[in-house]
Amino acid sequence: MFLSEESDQFELPVHETGFTREELEELLSFLESNEPVSPNSGSEVSTRAVSFLEPNDPASPNYGSEGSTRAVYSADERKKRRMISNRESAKRSRWRKKMHLENITDEVNRLSIENQQLKHRLSSVMNQYHIVWRENQVLRSESVALWAKLLKLHWSLATMQPR
Structure with missing residues (x-):
């Protein structure tokens, strides 16, 4: 021995x-x-x-x-224990998968809301841009008209003066 x-x-x-x-x-x-x-x-x-x-x-x-x-444990007991362990593991796995799916769904919903808010904000900014752009166009038109008037006045003044 x-x-x-x-x-x-x-x-x-x-x-x-x-x-x-x-x-x-x-x-x-x-x-x-x-x-x-x-x-x-x-x-x-x-x-x-x-x-x-x-x-x-x-x-x-x-x-x-x-x-x-x-x-x-005997082979049957080990098999039963392993089966129970596998069922519990599968149950935990399904729970984790469910939690993961819920987290992803929550994330999708949150991002969809954020996307809608950003689209609304973009639309608002684009509207403001168009308003400012139109005002700018009006001011440019007025500027051109005023320059034309000024040039006309300048020519009129130049023709009135003796040489």
Whole structure:
């Protein structure tokens, strides 16, 4: 066995784990044998071993699973748990998709309103531009007429003066 061969070189940290030397040897034998450990196997040590393995421990059979349950599950139980997990994941995914769609719809509505406001503002500015442009045209016409009058007066004045 692994432990008996290296017992001189390796001292188990019994005081840190709370397991006795015999319990640790049994735990290591389960781990070396690759046999599934079930909490219903009747062994007190195997139950303690399963509860000892943390869910965040890569050596744990439940590594990465949610919840604080530390038991090893049968294939059917794992399948059922996975199915439930997948359903919950799909439900969360549908909820996220719905929220995303609502956010996009709100954004479209907000941008449509802003677009309408900008169109209205552009229309108002264009109307003001046309009004000012017409006034400018009238003033240019008056300016040309006044220049023509001034030129006529200048010619009249020039012809009245003796040479």
